[in-house]
Amino acid sequence: MQKEILDKIMKPKSIAVVGASTKEHTIGSDIMKRLQEYKFTGKIYPVNPKGGIIEGLQAYTSVNEIPGEVDLAIIVVNAKFVLQTIDQCHEKGIKGLCIITAGFKETGAEGAELEKQLAQKVKDYGMRCVGPNCLGVVNTLPSVSMDGCFAESLPERGHIGFVSQSGALGGGILNILKDLNLGFAQFISIGNQADVNAETALEYWEDDEDVQQMLLYMESIQNPANFRKLATRISKKKPILALKAGRSAAGASAASSHTGSLAGADKAANALLAQSGVIREYSLKNLFSTAKVFANCPIPKGNRVAIITNSGGPGIMATDAVCEYGMEMAKISDETKATLRSFLPSAASVKNPIDMIASAPIEHYKQTLQTVIADENVDMIMVIYLPFLGLKDIDVAKAVMEIKEQYPQKPVIGVFMTKSEFFTALSDMNVNMPFFMYAEEAAEGFMRLDQQRKWINRPEGKIPAYSVDRAKAESIMKASLMEGRAQLTTLESIDLLNAYGIRACKYGLAKNEAEVVELGNSIGYPVVMKMTSKTTSHKTDVGGVRVNIQSEEQLRAEYKDLIQKLTEKGLIDGLEGVIIQEMVKGNREMVCGIATDPQYGPMMMFGLGGVFIETMKDVTFRIAPLTDVDADEMIKSVKAYGLLKGARGTTPAKMEQIQETLLRLSQLVHDYPFIDELDINPLLISEKTGEGIAVDGRIKVRLEEAKKALNVECAACV
């Protein structure tokens, strides 16, 4: 990670602004202004070929003329001068760059080439570089005080680390965060991410005490595997919140023209973020609301919420919201109820939501919160205030915060349905809990706290290594490759699954009655018998498919009957034999498989299959490789989980066996990364045993990659 060089960017002692300017409303002028207005604690060296005085400081005609050492060069020169500027920085011994200049990858092929050269220089010179095409960097730590950014507003001090792939957005956010009573520790506008990206920032901030949560705005994830590794680890220490744009096809297409990132399949991004413990938000509003909650709340011990209100209606709406966000309404203890009854009026309700009624004075807010927060059945508390008869919002807020101060371990969120002046007043105060206008915002905050709690408590999980028959698997794939086929046949697919220990429908080919019976007996009844013939393709029309054969006796009879019928019809000559196949009975058809996303790599899929697959869209995805915990979560996260558990008198499915199926598939695609698609549809849940049985399989490889990996050369392979 080269922390010491990143420190030169984020905690510099001296900054050269290359391209500093005296012209108003230019980036070269604004950056100089912001650095000085925000009182950067180190030295600032403006660099401009014309020299002169810029924003009251002596400008140098080149970085080499700067007398002292320079940690960070903020570069705002025209794109065509950027490469030579980097060379000059190298000569001067500068290791940290922040290239604000646009005109690279985002503009097309020529720009992309220029950016490639830029990235190579940065690497060769052992530098680290933020940008190009970015808004700059900020560090609000008082010992640094760097606003190296050309946004309109100065940043607010706080403990959020923010990474934005959109410069403009970063600027917009700087403008509005004060209103939200939120501040940054550090802000990195990563722009085109020629070097520093979101992953660099996560790692850099991992042990930085000044950064207590990380917010990401992303349009693409550069290295999904590395992101997963880092985020999975770091999110256990600090919440990571991400807004990933380009979810819709239209949005992805806009993102693609905008930053040159690939139109990533959103389901892959979603899977990656979920597996990595990253809290995904779908709007800026929610991103900030959640950040506000994490900034002012501890992680709770559970999900039981108590609501304290001075008005019924808002209490009901809050209850609805708490339930709809998946929290539980706390069951207030009898002791707590008794205490509440001792001082609240008789018209009050001491059942959760606790309605102190409109007449509640500040003293009731204090006593009620004090009583409820001490109840062991309560994990989180929402305090609702509506203005009544002379009670002042800010006084109530202060009283509530006073009690909250004594219980740092329980999250309390205020819902104050009052004027915006109240929130403005709060933003100039030291608050120890978040306040919102609406109950839904508080309920969503609780949900996020609980999500983080569950993530922290979630076992890490293991990627098991099953013993499998790789030799057999490879010989099956080689046979297909030798014939130049990317798509395996159904039987090859089933065989391959079998080689990996995946429970697939048993079957075999028999050429005479003895073989038929032997197969039937070894598979176990009931079985299905299907003729296979070189000349007769419509098996069903000639009675060539016999289902639900219950016994050896019946099997013999059916076989004899088939042979007789075919002979009678003159069709016996083409007959190669009959396939005897296990007959799996069940009406729960699941699907599982592998899809490959060009950006995120192999992705596991599980859900409701059969005719329901497209319509009900009850499927879930995870990036491979899967841990056992991932697999378990996949199974539990689909609605059809209720079916698996045994809805309406069906046999409960063997969850561990299904989980193992997913894990073995994950191992298969890990061993053979050239597998492009794999579908088991249906994975039929046997009504008899509850097993998930692969009844049909479809496997497709990427031909060239596969041939290379398996050393297959052949005449047939064109």
Add this chain to the structure above:
Amino acid sequence: MQKEILDKIMKPKSIAVVGASTKEHTIGSDIMKRLQEYKFTGKIYPVNPKGGIIEGLQAYTSVNEIPGEVDLAIIVVNAKFVLQTIDQCHEKGIKGLCIITAGFKETGAEGAELEKQLAQKVKDYGMRCVGPNCLGVVNTLPSVSMDGCFAESLPERGHIGFVSQSGALGGGILNILKDLNLGFAQFISIGNQADVNAETALEYWEDDEDVQQMLLYMESIQNPANFRKLATRISKKKPILALKAGRSAAGASAASSHTGSLAGADKAANALLAQSGVIREYSLKNLFSTAKVFANCPIPKGNRVAIITNSGGPGIMATDAVCEYGMEMAKISDETKATLRSFLPSAASVKNPIDMIASAPIEHYKQTLQTVIADENVDMIMVIYLPFLGLKDIDVAKAVMEIKEQYPQKPVIGVFMTKSEFFTALSDMNVNMPFFMYAEEAAEGFMRLDQQRKWINRPEGKIPAYSVDRAKAESIMKASLMEGRAQLTTLESIDLLNAYGIRACKYGLAKNEAEVVELGNSIGYPVVMKMTSKTTSHKTDVGGVRVNIQSEEQLRAEYKDLIQKLTEKGLIDGLEGVIIQEMVKGNREMVCGIATDPQYGPMMMFGLGGVFIETMKDVTFRIAPLTDVDADEMIKSVKAYGLLKGARGTTPAKMEQIQETLLRLSQLVHDYPFIDELDINPLLISEKTGEGIAVDGRIKVRLEEAKKALNVECAACV
């Protein structure tokens, strides 16, 4: 509706405040203050037994002493004096009451009795009454200027009619609406709704030009059928927005203890609101956002949205939001693109979202909007602004509004990611379009406009009257009632469905081979044969169920075989006969039926059935009776509609026949309102014909009600 009496409440020329008080921070004092502060245009008469001067006005010791006529009495005396006050009001000839006093139904049985007497008096005296247990009434029309309410803030002038079942909430809302740049025309805090309720308000406001949209906060709906009738009609003229609280079980229980309303099944409320064209919101925040959109936008011609932005990231997020809210991204015409290219810089994107890039001056905002708004492929426009290099938010807003002014027919929403000062500044201006901070808010607004557009264009629909065999239906039910059974047998249920022309599985009982064959031939093959015996209950174990019988020949053989086997086993004596049943093949199991909600009455249900019913919860509800449009919408609103259309090679279902099934069921429950439950599960979609066929049916009546309605008396009925 008695408009002239309601006018006395909402547009009074004189008000008596009964219970007016000099004591600070009491309702009797606050009401007096608000009426005067808000400069009520009529006369105010304080009434207090002690007389004296209250808020500068001569107080009367009783209403009868008031010299002039009194239109409205606002009553704030203690609950025990309310009845006699009403008597006095009657003597004085007062017709309009607003009873703020609490202590009625919300406090228990005694209060409920008091309220009953109150309601009776109001009725007997020909009065209309708002309350009791409410916050009061407001009319901001300058010729009235009545703030008869004890909220902290004075109301803002606007064109919203607001009805709140929660007084406190109404007060809270009065406090915050100014921040939202929204104002009321009229506000009615209906409290316990002893007389005036939401329905009264809807009807009263139907033709009031000052009320342009209606907002409802409800915890219960008093008369669902009447609400439906009124709302369906009025919502075509003006948007009706509703926040119905008590959605969750916990919330409903809180609502119930709070106002004494029944814990209404939320799905019934949801169905009712959807059928009535009421826009249901799930949070106050969204209720207000939507109101802001309707206050400043015309109804669009379609759902195609264009996005104009000066920054890529927010453009992408906006695109995601527009798509996720179900709008379409407009396809900008080539002509428009060419015009845009003529003045925008080359780095700009003229594809929707239109990214003018960060350098865009005000002139580009104007030209771009002017160009795009004239494009016939565009129905609605989102204009996004992020602050850059000296461009002022308020100047951009003014420029955009200037262009918007020329195109009153197309909705334009501004997304200004800027400081809250901007929004404060707007609230003192005359705006002609809504502005929000976040793109998601704008996208949701577009969605609501489009929802209203669709509702206005939605055909009214008809409740068809099918000719059915009522005599047969009644004889079936009577037979069951005679035996004291509330639950009909499966065969009775199927017969009843048949009597109502609902396509049910054909079947019949046969007692000998000739009958068997006759039945088989009349039903059509394939059929199922099931033995029915008084002594053998486990039919399957003795081979008593034969499926998939393809022909008369096979049917004869199977029947003979059955008789032979039963004879061999000594089981022939108990045999009553065999049921020959149509064999319906298909793997799409739907469900439809009727459930009765204690508050909302009979409710129709349709969706995915079989083992999926509880797990997938893909069912929809509508209040009966259904119109053809309702039935059509029901079918289209479930995810399984994709299955019906013929997913994965299945036969497309006969939608009209399924629709007719729902309509006939609706007619059935309308004819026999004592039907309590009716389930057709599965309504199997025949793979052969695409028909929905009732394969199993279950009907249950409310016994006493049914006996009365059908005049059944019998010994067996206990």
